[in-house]
Each structure stands twice: as structure tokens, then as C-alpha cells.
Amino acid sequence: MDQNSITPNTSNQQLVINGDNDSATALLQEKQTRRRETLSDVTFIEYMTVGILCFVNLINYMDRFTIAGVLNDVKKEFNIKDDDAGLLQTVFVVAYMVFAPIFGYLGDRYSRRAIMVFGVALWSITTLVGSFIPNFAAFAFFRGLVGIGEASYSTIAPTIISDLFVGNVRSKMLAFFYFAIPVGSGFGYIVGSVAGAAAGDWRWGLRVTPFLGAVAVFLIAFVMQNPERGQAEDSRMKPTTYKDDLRSLVKNPSFMLSTLAFTCVAFVTGALAWWGPQFIYLGLTLQPGVNITLESVSYKFGLVGMLAGALGVPLGSALAQRLRRRAPDCDPLICGFALLASAPLVYFALVAVSSFPPFTYVSIFLGMLTLNLTWSIVADIVQYVVIPPRRSTAEAFQILISHMFGDAGSPYLVGVISEALKRSLGGAGAGAGEAPSSGAQFRALQYALFVTCFVEVIGGVFFLLTALYIVRDKLKVDRAIAEAETQNAEPSHSNAQDEAIGGE
Template structure:
């Protein structure tokens, strides 16, 4: 998060291929070395370095796609790129839990991905092509100062509002990724017939749901945008808004059914995440067509900084703090008559003197805390609705700036040819 602006600055001015290769290599090495650490301080340090490597990649990769493709083809390629986020997250749950189960050591979950990372580094160095910035749009713009870049981005209402909406998406995604499996597991413990269920079992299923919802949601958002964009120029932020506003009641319902019916809960989580995942590729597309090519890496970095700082960097902690506070409120001295949703479990008769040790208290405190994510989805939906008010204007201004500079270059080239012809004659 902190290093994203640095890589945004470098990505607009220097070799993106070398920056990406170095970042992925750092990412892979620190992940691998972290699995061998025996002290918390060194482990935490190496995990922090993983984030620096990730920042170098995530700020630059979308801009390379934007310089290779335009319009609908760009949208398709971005969908292909961004569906890897939820799919990779889902695979992380599955591979991590299975490797821990097979080897008997969680550290092996961190020793799988570095192998793939090294392959990625070799592909970036020897296979990937780093196009000229703005190449796909015929742009010949030159980079401006970093201060000017930030100033222009802050004036870009579509970019700022869509970043705010995407921050809400990150907030919800971060909270679900951290607390989702634990919450479902706690709900199952309150149901009869699930006494032998383990957190590892729930994590595995949650990973499959996350992965499949990404496979469905990310391309679905891109396809809807491509098909409706010609008829409705403002459809991109509207799809994002609808996705969040529909996802909110679905995830709210999932939290209610977690302690009643696990199958209904899993189904609602799946559909809630599908609608949440509609946003990923569309938000990236919005950024690329409302920002000129020479400041797109900076824009990506700015969006990453804001969405992480106010989104998934703090949401797991905030949900946990609220949950711990609610445990005290739900203790017998405060709430002696609270029962489970099926009426079969009484807090008053089953709570021990330590509320944190009671399954019902753990579940309900986390449930009430996770309700906050539904609220943030609604707020994010309204941010995207406001984005729709400015999207056409900002897109036109970016296209005008690109086309204007291209015309100047063509005129300069033509004048040069005429002058050289006159001299040669």
C-alpha cells in the first residue's frame, strides 16, 4: 500500500518489464524465506516485503494491457486479468489448507506459490512485450510532473468517485476473506449434526465458493458492460452500483442462515460474491479510459493506496474489534434472554463466566459485526451511482487530450516532411 505510489511514479517513466520482474522476484523470494522463520519479528518483516513486490506488479500490469488493447478488446483482456484475483484467493484457501493437511505443517502453504512466481519472472523477462505508453490509442503524450499528475487526478470526478466505490468493495472483500470461513464454522457449531466439522473443512469449501464466484462474476461484469455500452454510455458505473446493491442483501441473508442452514448460507455467499465480483474488471476499465496514458500507473497506485488504506487493510481488524466488544454486551449480565435463530439455544443457560469461550457468543458477536459490510456495500453503490453522472464527460476529455496530442504530432511530422522535401529539391 505504502510503496504503490513509488511504483506508480516509476511505472509512468521507466521500464515496466524490469520493474514487474523485480517485484515478482521479491514477492516470491520473501514468501519462500518467510516460511522458514522461527521468530515473529522476522516473519512479519518478510511478509511486509511481499507487499512491496505485489505493489510493483499490481500498479503496472493493467497499464500494459491498456497499451496493447483498446475498447471492447481491452475490456475482455482486463476481465481475463482481474478474474485471477478472486480465483487466486479461492485457490489460496484450497491449496493452503490441503498442503497444511497433507504435510502437517502450515509453512508448506507458503512454499508452493514461489515456484510459480519464478516461472512468472522468466516469462516477464523473456516473453512479455512492454509497449510504448498510449501505443494502442496512437498517443504521443509526454509525462508531466508527479505533482501535476496528482492534481489532475484529484480533479477527475469519475476517477475519484469510482475509487471511493472500489474502496468499499475492498472493505467487504477483505472482511469476508479474513472472517468468512471462521464465521461459517461458528454457525455450523450451533447446528446439530455438525459436531465433528473442522475449520479446515469450511475453509476448503469457502475457497471453492470464492474461486467459482470469481470465475462467474468477473467475466459476467465485463460481458454486460461490453454489450450494453453502445446503447448506454454510462452503463459501467451503473453495473458496479447494481452489483453492490444486490450483493448487500444476499450477504446479509447469508449471515442470518449461517446458524440455521449451511446449504442456504453457502448459496447466498456464492451469489453475493458473484455480484460483488462484477466490479473488478469494470473499475479497472473506467480508470484506463478516464485517465490519459502517461499517468495511468500513478492513477493505479493512487487507487491501490486509497482502497487498501481505507478498505481491506483495516476492515478485518475493525470487524474483530467490534466483535470483541459485542462479546461483552452479549454476556449473561447484559443479555440473559438471547437465543439462536431457531430458538433452540439459550445464551442465559449455556454461557460460561468467560463469554469468549461460548460458541453462541462468538457467533452472534461476529454476525452483528459483519452486518457492517452490508452497509459499506450500499455506500459503495451510491458512490458508483454518482460516478455515472460524470463518466461520459471525463471519458470524452481524456480521449480529446489523447487525440489532440496525436494530431499535433501528425502535423509536426507532416511539416517536417514538407521542409525536408523543399530542401532536397
Template sequence: MSIYEKSVVSNEQSVNNSVLTDIQDDFKIGDDDGGLLQTAFVLSYMICAPLFGYLGDRYSRRWIMAIGVLLWSTTTLLGSFMGSYGGFITFRALVGIGEASYSTIAPTIISDLFVHDLRSKMLALFYFAIPVGSGFGYIVGSETARLANDWRWALRVTPILGIFAVVLILLTKEPVRGESEGSQNLEPTSYTEDIKDLVKNHSFMLSTAGFTCVAFVTGALAWWGPKFIYLGVKMQPGNEQLTLNDVSLRFGIITMVAGLIGVPLGPIVSRAVASYKNNADPLVCAYGLFFSSFFLAAAMMFVTKYVVASYILMFIGQLCLNLNWALVADILLVRERDARKHNF
């Protein structure tokens, strides 16, 4: 798995976010319908992710991911040609299906390649791509839309990158399931048995619930953050010439830098805490979320009066939020494997 492949997938969502106002103006929709575009994506992703997890345990993960990214690229491109809101939101939901395949399966391949601290480091490297891809998407999407004077071209750039991602995935060598931990010839159990075992694993369930909150914050911030900041800054005298593209560019840079620092910082802090605390991973995740909520809320409150302070607080808030990505992925993979290992 490469950072490039993951960043391509993350890039699509932020491209849509960076041109949200143009989409609303084109389809003549308000914030409710604008937010529903993200809801449609999330719902299809949520419904399909368990299905791809099931298929990934039983069939070629490499081919499932390749087909998923190809679906994502195709539906993104076709969605850009839709002339109605109904057609656009339909393809937006289909994009969620394609992305669910990749995001669900890719971490399991990393888990089968590395163990212990090295696995955390590799997951951190992999999850670099979420903030990097998102930040890059804001920049590319807003600039492409500006140059073409048409928001639809922002959606026609990333499918090209998606084709490269498909090629990279097909060139990836798929490891044997459980190879890194010495387990060979694993046979999958039934889906019902898997669910029962996972439900009994309290650490897995609580980690999943906590990460749901992380995903909610990340999605809401990505979808509405640039527009919220733009409207807040416009309330100040002297900012009449400011455009949403300007804000998206700055927001993208902040997101990228916060991710480049925050994602690898999570495992580093966790290893330091582990010297005197047994549950270092969940503690770092919990404190990261707590402080991120404080700084992000402060950034939103200050945006109408103190622009620079708001951007600084936004950066710190996203930095704290990014501490979670690699650590939670490692926790979930370990807990899930422990819960099911005796069934194989």
C-alpha cells in the first residue's frame, strides 16, 4: 500500500468540499441539501464497509480494492456531468461504495505485513494520506475550478489519479492472511460468528464507538470548515475581496501540515506514555480528542474577530485530532484479530 493510493481516495472528498458553494449555486440548493450530499456518501460507505470486510476475508483483497477504486473514479467522473441534484447525489452515494472497499481492506494488508511497533509506524505512514490527500484536494479542487471557471472540472481531475491508483494496487503483492504473526492457512468463520465474537470484545466496541466520533468531527470539519471560516472572515471590514477559493487554499495547507505532524506524532507520544502507562494508545487518543474539541471550538468562535488566531487554533485542533488515526487503526486490528483468532 502506498501513501499515493490512499491520498487519491481522500482527495476526492475534499475536492467536492472545496467547491461546495459552487455546487449549491448550480443546483440552487441550500445548506440542508448541500449537507445531504455528504450524508449520502457516508450512508453508502457505512452500509458497504462491513460487506467489503466480509469479502476481503474470503477473496482477493487486491482485486476488491482495484475494482472499488475503479468504481470510485468512474462514478466521480460521471457525477460531474449530472445536470440535476437528484442525479448528482445518486453518484455521490456510489462514490461511497468505491471508497469503502479501499479504506476497509487496505489496513488489513498492512497488518499482515508488519507487527507490533513497526505495524504502528507503517499505519502512521499509510494514514499520512488522509490529511495530505484532503489538504491536496482543497488546493487542487479550488484551483482547478477557478482556472476552468466551472466547479465540475474539479471532479474531472481526480479520476485520472484514480487510474494510477488502480495500477499501483494491481502491482501490490498480497500477503498471506496472518503471515506477520505466524498464522498460516487461516479459514474464515461465518459472518454471524465473527459479529458475535466482536460484540463480546469490549475494547473493540469502545474503540469503534470512539473512532465514530473522530470520523464525525473530521467529516463535518472537512465539509463545512472552509465555508464557515469564509463567512466568518467576510464579516470583518476590509475582507470584501476574499473568496472561498482563498480560504480553501489556506485550509488545505493547514490540514496538510497538521496531518504531516500529527499522524506520526500519535505513535511517538504513545510509546513515550507506554513507559509508565499500560493503556497508552487509548489514553493518547482520548486526550487528543478532548483537546481537539477545545481548540476547534475556539477557532470557530474567534473567526469573526481574530483571523490569524483562528487559523492557529484550527491547526492545533487538527493536529490533536490526527493523533488518533494510526493508533486507533492498530487498536482495532489487534482487537479484531484477538477476538477471531480462536475461530480460525
């Protein structure tokens, strides 16, 4: 169901003002039939805009996971252990999540084009400069600056797509946008490992995306379309105060529960993406007669992640579009069952790596495939349970929560648990001042990563709870948009909008 407004007329206005839910919904659906419902209706400049946003999202995640592809080399050069290695990603994500609300507030009120140009330029420059830093503390600081730049883009880009399209066309475009996340992450592993190996220095892996970032800045500034907020829905709503925005989001059960569920997705994705190649490498080295490098494992892991994302993201979107007419609450149900299915698959992958490696890659692929089903669906949920003038704030709020309790801490937490278990597991070479054995290192990281399976189950439960509220909360937004148009009033003067702010 789409978030559409209705053409003002006396009878329609009276129906909406009286709060007749069935009539309001019928009127919204009537106007929906007159809107663009197929990709053939999308203009060339709109395709270009989505393509630019996808390109920037691709290099965004390439940059984010380049270090993960050469993590072993980073640890050796800076002489750091697992906990400090995990801290590198945590510093990045903390900066990313802390600045997301700031850019969300700005994105709902000021030029989104200017904010995105600033952000992409910032992360490109700091990535390039950081690649020359010889000190670990300074290097970690520059990774934090990269996170600030990426926060400005990630909070705003989905709202531009939302303001260009409605209905299934919006769902398809968001799926295309989020398709770039796993593919870009996979490219990050590949670029980091291949460029580092070719140059004989892992730092060259960080010097690829800045040049692509310069291209992205040009495209955003001079080619990308920058629609009015709420343009696709003919929304006349104006921004409310930041206090009202936050109050509305906190009292919106569909938004809050889906955000908590997505936090679990972020936790698992962050931990597996950061430690996956290192874990598989340790497991394979326990096999007799195996001669491998971390770069080769990272390359394969990246390919598996890319394939899982390339199939999982559009598959999730396609399932949702097909099932919505029969089951209006299908979006969170698909996500919930996907996480519950992913948990045992990830467990089998963690168990099989030291004994049956081919099964490990198959299980990781299937586990990541089911995990990726959620990406575009969650983005769609945020767009249709939140009114147009506060969607950037909603994106920022979700980024803050999901990263604060998700992938900001999961790489570091896994690293800390792993280091603690190494001391207790011991093994040959575990004497005073000596490094633990390869077997102890592997088992410690394996047990630490088991946490992800438990978190996936929790996330699945949160998604299933979201299904209890999703239809009601979407209807509130539809009615708020319709009433704002028919009354041509400020959102704060709208009864439906008051309901959307305050909940029930």
C-alpha cells in the first residue's frame, strides 16, 4: 500500500476529516491507480538519480570494508590484537551513528544536495589521508572522520528515492539502492586484498575509493535530481519541531520495533563482515597440508557476500511486493522468518569451517542470503510509517539506534570475548608471554561468534512483533498526508497528524 494523498474536494475532505479510515483508504487507493505504477513510467533523469545514489552507496560500503579484507596485515603493521582490531571498526561506526541525527535534522530542513556533496568529499579526503598515517591512534581517528562523512549520505539518500516514487516502484528503487550494500561490501574485501597484494602494501587498498568519490561529488552536484520533500505523494506537510519529530518516532511502535529488529541485523552483519575472513582463515590453517593466505580467503568471502546480496536484496523486495495485496503485514513477517532461518545456517557455518570447508561457504552464503532479505524491506517500512517531512530524521534515528547497539560494538565485543577465551582455552604455546596455539585462537573466535546466532533469533522476534502494528501505523500516515492536502494546513494543525505524532 502506498502513501498517497488525495485530490481535494468537498466530499473527500469531509470523509478524511471525520476520520473514516475505510473511506480515506479507498480514496488513497483510487488516486494511486492514477499514479505511475510501472518502471516504464520512470523518466531518464530519475533513473540517473537512482543510479548515482546506488553508485555512491556502492563506494560507501567498499570503503567501509576495505580494511576487513586486509585485517591481518593491519594487525601486523600496528602490532595490535583482536580487541584493538575490532576497535577500528567500532570507532568508525560510533562516529557514523553520533553524527547521523545531526545530518538527519539538517536533511529534513536544508539542501540535501549540498549536505551529500560535503559528506562524500569529507569521507573521500579522510580515507586518502588516513592511508598515509603511520600511527595506530591517528589512523583510528581518521577512520572516525570517514564515519562522519558517510553519515551525511546514508541518512539522506533513501529519502530522495522516497520523494521521487510511490508504491511498488518505490520498493523496486529502494531494493536497487540497498542492493549496492552487500555488493559494495564484497568489493571492499576484493579491492582491499587485490590492490594490497598487487602493490605489496595494504594501504593501497584504501586509495581506490577516494578517486571514485571525486566522481561521485561531481555527479551529485551537477547531475542528480533533488526533489521537493513529499513530492511523489503531493504532500504539503512542513517540518515540525525536532522535539515533535522525536516524540512521534518514539511513540510509533512499527518504527521502534523494526528499528530494534534491524539493530540485531546490524549486530550480526557487523560481526560477521569484520571477523568472517579472519575466522575462516584460522579454521582452514588447521587443515593438514593447506597453504592459503588471508587475502585469498577475503577475496572468496567477498565474492560469497556479493552473490548473497545480489540475490537476497531483490528477492526480499520481490517477495514483499508479491505478498502485500494478500497480507498487508507481510513486510515484517518476511524479515522475521528470514532472521529465524539465518540463525541455524550461520551456526552450521561456524561449526563446519575446520572440518568441512566447502559446507562452510555454502552455509555462509545461505545465511547471508536470508539476512539480506531484510535490507530493502526495512527501508520501505521506514518510508511508509513515517510522514515525509521527518523521514531523514527517522533514518538518522534508526542509524543511531541500530549502530549504537549493533555493529558499533559487535566487532569489538567479539574481539574482547575472543581474547578472554584465548587465555582460558590455552593450549600449546600458552605459557607466560607466549601466544596461544592456532587451535586456541580459532576456537576462541568461533565461540565468540556464536553470539550472532542468538542475536538473530532476538531480531526475528522483534520483526514478528512489528507485524502486530504495521497496518495501523501505515494507515495513520496515509490519513495524515491526505488531510494535510485537503485542508492545505500545517501538519501540526491536522487531527490525523496529531494522531501520527502521539500514537494511540
